[in-house]
Amino acid sequence: MNDAAPAAAPTSRASGLPTPDLDTLIVGAGFAGLYLLHRLRGAGFRARVYEAGGGVGGTWYWNRYPGARCDVESMSYSYQFDEALQQDWEWTERYAVQPDILRYANHVADRFALWPDMRFDTRVAAAHWDEAAGLWRVRLEPAGGAPEWVTARFCIMATGCLSTANLPDIQGRDSFRGATYHTGRWPHEEVDFTGLRVAVIGTGSSAIQSIPAIAKQAAQLTVFQRTANYSVPAQNRPLGAAEVAAVKADYRALREEAKTRFGCFLVDLPRPSALADSPEARTAEFERRWETGGLTFMASYEDLLYDTAANETAADFVRAKIRATVDDPETARKLMPTNVIGCKRLCVDTGYFETYNRPNVRLIDIVERPIRAIVEAGVAIGDADNGGEEIEADAIVFATGFDAMTGTLKRIDIRGRGGLALREAWEAGPRSYLGLAVNGFPNLFTITGPGSPSVLTNMMPSIEQHVEWVSDCIEALRGRGAGVIEAERAAQDAWVAHVNELADASLRSTCSSWYVGANIPGKPRVFMPYIGGYPAYAARCAEIAAAGYEGFAIR
Numbered sequence: 001m002n003d004a005a006p007a008a009a010p011t012s013r014a015s016g017l018p019t020p021d022l023d024t025l026i027v028g029a030g031f032a033g034l035y036l037l038h039r040l041r042g043a044g045f046r047a048r049v050y051e052a053g054g055g056v057g058g059t060w061y062w063n064r065y066p067g068a069r070c071d072v073e074s075m076s077y078s079y080q081f082d083e084a085l086q087q088d089w090e091w092t093e094r095y096a097v098q099p100d101i102l103r104y105a106n107h108v109a110d111r112f113a114l115w116p117d118m119r120f121d122t123r124v125a126a127a128h129w130d131e132a133a134g135l136w137r138v139r140l141e142p143a144g145g146a147p148e149w150v151t152a153r154f155c156i157m158a159t160g161c162l163s164t165a166n167l168p169d170i171q172g173r174d175s176f177r178g179a180t181y182h183t184g185r186w187p188h189e190e191v192d193f194t195g196l197r198v199a200v201i202g203t204g205s206s207a208i209q210s211i212p213a214i215a216k217q218a219a220q221l222t223v224f225q226r227t228a229n230y231s232v233p234a235q236n237r238p239l240g241a242a243e244v245a246a247v248k249a250d251y252r253a254l255r256e257e258a259k260t261r262f263g264c265f266l267v268d269l270p271r272p273s274a275l276a277d278s279p280e281a282r283t284a285e286f287e288r289r290w291e292t293g294g295l296t297f298m299a300s301y302e303d304l305l306y307d308t309a310a311n312e313t314a315a316d317f318v319r320a321k322i323r324a325t326v327d328d329p330e331t332a333r334k335l336m337p338t339n340v341i342g343c344k345r346l347c348v349d350t351g352y353f354e355t356y357n358r359p360n361v362r363l364i365d366i367v368e369r370p371i372r373a374i375v376e377a378g379v380a381i382g383d384a385d386n387g388g389e390e391i392e393a394d395a396i397v398f399a400t401g402f403d404a405m406t407g408t409l410k411r412i413d414i415r416g417r418g419g420l421a422l423r424e425a426w427e428a429g430p431r432s433y434l435g436l437a438v439n440g441f442p443n444l445f446t447i448t449g450p451g452s453p454s455v456l457t458n459m460m461p462s463i464e465q466h467v468e469w470v471s472d473c474i475e476a477l478r479g480r481g482a483g484v485i486e487a488e489r490a491a492q493d494a495w496v497a498h499v500n501e502l503a504d505a506s507l508r509s510t511c512s513s514w515y516v517g518a519n520i521p522g523k524p525r526v527f528m529p530y531i532g533g534y535p536a537y538a539a540r541c542a543e544i545a546a547a548g549y550e551g552f553a554i555r
């Protein structure tokens, strides 16, 4: 296989640069890739999407595990760029299940006739910047076909923040004779656990969604927990016709109002300080949020993520709920987290803690009794000579999350000016201007990249904001007759310093979470998302564009 990019690109003179095969090449057919294609094509650019999977939907194509659903409410977790689309689409539940969200992604592809400009089962393996020609040479690896190269003026990574599954390197992993699954790479055909002994490894968001569903089928379910996680009830329910009509009557205004909120979804505004309220008032406020359900819980008070004592009040409230829900005191103790609430991503569940009251469910704390190995018959824990145990299983589910935010980008051989590899540029952690562009990598954009609010917000409006910013930028370049844009080093350094300064002030950066890369051995510990909230971020992006793309070199 020839690893070198072919030298010649077809040439014609537009902005003094050779004409590439495509104006814009988009990697990924999740919600970011779909909207990019629609928007860029609408602006008259020759755009094409390449997607490793066999269909659209990204996250919702891959994460088909039982119980998978969004935890931002569906009427907010959906596109707003097209009024007719948001009026026509009918969400039936407060939090839609994965098949419904996938159906929505397919509907968007149909509705905007996106299919002809998308190629599936095609992995983008490399992207090399050709400085002389001012274009990207991109290596495609179609499943079962010969690799090929395609050229594009702009390369846009819509590769997702949570798209590279993390499979832990547990000794003997391949020796297991039963079936293994990863929640983020779930098979398309239905998996039936009826009558089986199932082991679930991990207790993050995907585990917390899938465990109640698996427990209902399995003969026996053993959950292996490293860190207990805070979870609040979703209080999911069917959406009533009247409430849907009320939202739709005012959809635009509600979406605009959401953009004034930190996470870009509407929640009751926080009260100023948890410590300023009496214990009774505080409990009442937490109780009200608990009953409302979902991520609104962390919006109870402004200081929950800035003051340890304030945070502890919320943590105590949730621990008390766990204690009251779980019958066995020892299991309850293991399930009660001890770290800062909201430091790891808050989980949203339907009957998670209640599931541990089922006679077929058992919890193993692997800090107390570490997994020694995966063996042919199941999972071996503890010291082999001293109280060790082999837990037999017919299936193992790895709910072990993702190499988040940078993992997918670093798996592509991206080389910028002078052959600089992104992997090297980011060796000590990601460095990006606005989470959108990287110094040394001209004409490369990252949608919801590290250094942008991304995973701390409702991702749909954050995706839309990035897509619109990028496509407006490319249009502006065309208007100026310019062909190349690159983030300046000084602007990037200043942005990274700003991102770090904000992160350091928050309790969110204080624990071992995937936000800081702690779930991946050897990954540098850097708080990756921008923690200043959507409104401040979007305003800064708009200012930079209005100032003629301040901090970018354009030629």
Ligand SMILES: Cc1cc2nc3c(=O)[nH]c(=O)nc-3n(C[C@H](O)[C@H](O)[C@H](O)COP(=O)(O)OP(=O)(O)OC[C@H]3O[C@@H](n4cnc5c(N)ncnc54)[C@H](O)[C@@H]3O)c2cc1C
Pocket: 027, 028, 029, 030, 031, 032, 033, 050, 051, 052, 053, 057, 058, 059, 060, 061, 063, 068, 069, 070, 071, 072, 077, 122, 123, 124, 125, 158, 159, 160, 161, 162, 163, 206, 408, 412, 447, 448, 457, 458, 459, 460, 463
């Ligand atoms: C289980 C789960 C639940 C979630 N729930 C919510 C929620 O409730 N609210 C919320 O705001 N966010 C949620 N998220 C985050 C979710 O990832 C985003 O909301 C959103 O779907 C991301 O869209 P995207 O297009 O940016 O990326 P993705 O949906 O991840 O799509 C990226 C695509 O790029 C493809 N790709 C990657 N690398 C390559 C390559 N080299 N070559 C070709 N193709 C490639 C991938 O196959 C993938 O299909 C959830 C995430 C998960 C995992």
